[in-house]
Amino acid sequence: MQTSDDILASQAQARKREKRRLALDITAYLSPIILIVVVFVFAPLAIILFFALLKSGPYGVIVYELTFENIMAVFGGGYGKVFMKSVYLAFQTNFLCILFGYPIAYYVARFGGRFKVLWIFLIIVPSWSSYLIRLYALKTLVGTKGTINTLLLNLGLISEPIQILYTNFAVTMALVFAWLPFMILPIYAALDGLDRSVLEAAADLGANPFRRFFRVTLPLTRGGLLAGSILVFIPTVGEWLVPHIFGGSKIMMAGSLVAHKFTAVGNIPQGSSLAMMLAATLVLILYLIIKWGGREALERSL
Amino acid sequence: MKKKKIAPKILWVLSVLTLIFLWAPVVLIIVYSFSNNKYGSSWEGFTTKWYVKLFTNDQVRDALMRSLIIAGVTVVVSTIIGTITAYGLYKLNFRGKQFLRTSILLPIVFPSVVTGSALLVFFTRFMHIPLGYPSIIIAHIVFCSPLAVFIILGRMQRFDWSWEEAALDLGATPFRTFIRVTGPQLLPAIMASAMLIFPWSFDDFVITYFVAGVGSTTLPIYVFSQLRFGATPVINTIGTLFVTITMLGLVLVHFIQKSGKSGT
Numbered sequence: 001m002q003t004s005d006d007i008l009a010s011q012a013q014a015r016k017r018e019k020r021r022l023a024l025d026i027t028a029y030l031s032p033i034i035l036i037v038v039v040f041v042f043a044p045l046a047i048i049l050f051f052a053l054l055k056s057g058p059y060g061v062i063v064y065e066l067t068f069e070n071i072m073a074v075f076g077g078g079y080g081k082v083f084m085k086s087v088y089l090a091f092q093t094n095f096l097c098i099l100f101g102y103p104i105a106y107y108v109a110r111f112g113g114r115f116k117v118l119w120i121f122l123i124i125v126p127s128w129s130s131y132l133i134r135l136y137a138l139k140t141l142v143g144t145k146g147t148i149n150t151l152l153l154n155l156g157l158i159s160e161p162i163q164i165l166y167t168n169f170a171v172t173m174a175l176v177f178a179w180l181p182f183m184i185l186p187i188y189a190a191l192d193g194l195d196r197s198v199l200e201a202a203a204d205l206g207a208n209p210f211r212r213f214f215r216v217t218l219p220l221t222r223g224g225l226l227a228g229s230i231l232v233f234i235p236t237v238g239e240w241l242v243p244h245i246f247g248g249s250k251i252m253m254a255g256s257l258v259a260h261k262f263t264a265v266g267n268i269p270q271g272s273s274l275a276m277m278l279a280a281t282l283v284l285i286l287y288l289i290i291k292w293g294g295r296e297a298l299e300r301s302l
Numbered sequence: 303m304k305k306k307k308i309a310p311k312i313l314w315v316l317s318v319l320t321l322i323f324l325w326a327p328v329v330l331i332i333v334y335s336f337s338n339n340k341y342g343s344s345w346e347g348f349t350t351k352w353y354v355k356l357f358t359n360d361q362v363r364d365a366l367m368r369s370l371i372i373a374g375v376t377v378v379v380s381t382i383i384g385t386i387t388a389y390g391l392y393k394l395n396f397r398g399k400q401f402l403r404t405s406i407l408l409p410i411v412f413p414s415v416v417t418g419s420a421l422l423v424f425f426t427r428f429m430h431i432p433l434g435y436p437s438i439i440i441a442h443i444v445f446c447s448p449l450a451v452f453i454i455l456g457r458m459q460r461f462d463w464s465w466e467e468a469a470l471d472l473g474a475t476p477f478r479t480f481i482r483v484t485g486p487q488l489l490p491a492i493m494a495s496a497m498l499i500f501p502w503s504f505d506d507f508v509i510t511y512f513v514a515g516v517g518s519t520t521l522p523i524y525v526f527s528q529l530r531f532g533a534t535p536v537i538n539t540i541g542t543l544f545v546t547i548t549m550l551g552l553v554l555v556h557f558i559q560k561s562g563k564s565g566t
Contacts, residue, residue: 029390044420104317137327238413
């Protein structure tokens, strides 16, 4: 029929208009961020991928010749070990942050009362203060001439300073110190939003406190744990400052390798291949997180 | 009955210990910044001379000014980009939106050394952007605007959109609606994101260190360069100022958000 044809035609036209409108809106609102992502995120990554495939000559000279030797070197003994160690340290840090973070999050959510805001404030301030300054402060405390050693020496408990810096213990402690607030806050948010009536129901049905915690509270705060783990695990893998300040030349992480190649040695092809490897490791981890916990978990953690 | 009361107490002790762990080093440098000890690592009587020294130190003043300029420009640009991007992402549905959202997350989730080194190579070997203010500000905008996007997007999801619909129904143009209705209502969220981005930009060390080149010492880079000498009283005073400014900023954000909530 003519009329239905007309309707169809006008519908098609309307759809076309809508499409054009949408394209216009996307350009208007999203072109700046698309520009940033394409020019300053994707392009630099592509460039270092390119440099990772070049040959490194003596004295930081780049030989424009395609080779896989730098990429292959990343998998070789020394570097591979450092990468494994980084992932291991990140796991360890994450676990310790949950271990120390859960009790305080639980306490503030359940028993914080009118001091809740103060508690939260005291947890947030370190997470937003200068990261470098906080690490420096921790170093002041634990260094060879630091406060702890001075105190113990003066008390006569030890005869010579304890070597805390440049040990595995120091690196782990500094990592936990740096990232703990980022674990506490999401767990707190999850616990605070917990419906108390579910716990009461569990108690009424005869579950003991232990069982209530492991069967009800913990599963219901999984989202918070996941968000906190994202916030802690991911930056820890690529950490540079902590191993630099607390590990010295003895304990290196993947981030220190990249920083070392770029800022100290100036070997761009090697540095690029290490950076690509680090980025690839992170993409793999992110993929696993999204697959396991969902994209929402990732975005909620912000 | 007694059993019920012991659990909160144990938790309280653990929580206080955790807070002490997080705060002891910070409190210590605040205390030492007022100490007469010239290595800034023990207490030898009260003085404010390090603060006088801090404000008369040309290097520190230059670094501070540089950091403030960089953070100021970054906050303004990132907040503007963040606001329009969040609005676009919230309102529009199109193919590739998820991909775009994930891509925006990249600068936040990538390790700073990767972002820093990639940008360094990009600036020096490809774009030939001079290292210094231009490279630092671009780098800061790259990692701060995604943060602004997601902070503001988070607020938008809890936002009452009926006012905007009403304005559009009553015939206001989209632009006018945004300027007169949506924008003012989003202002607390926008302010909060600006307040949160400022310390991100101001404190950033790793990415800045990569792209700064020679002679563009920001305050964190100055602190880092002094670190090898161990504790110094001047760094203690800088640290004290950092922590104080963060606290004031967070209190401010708290009140902005409170007034935003009661206003709507």
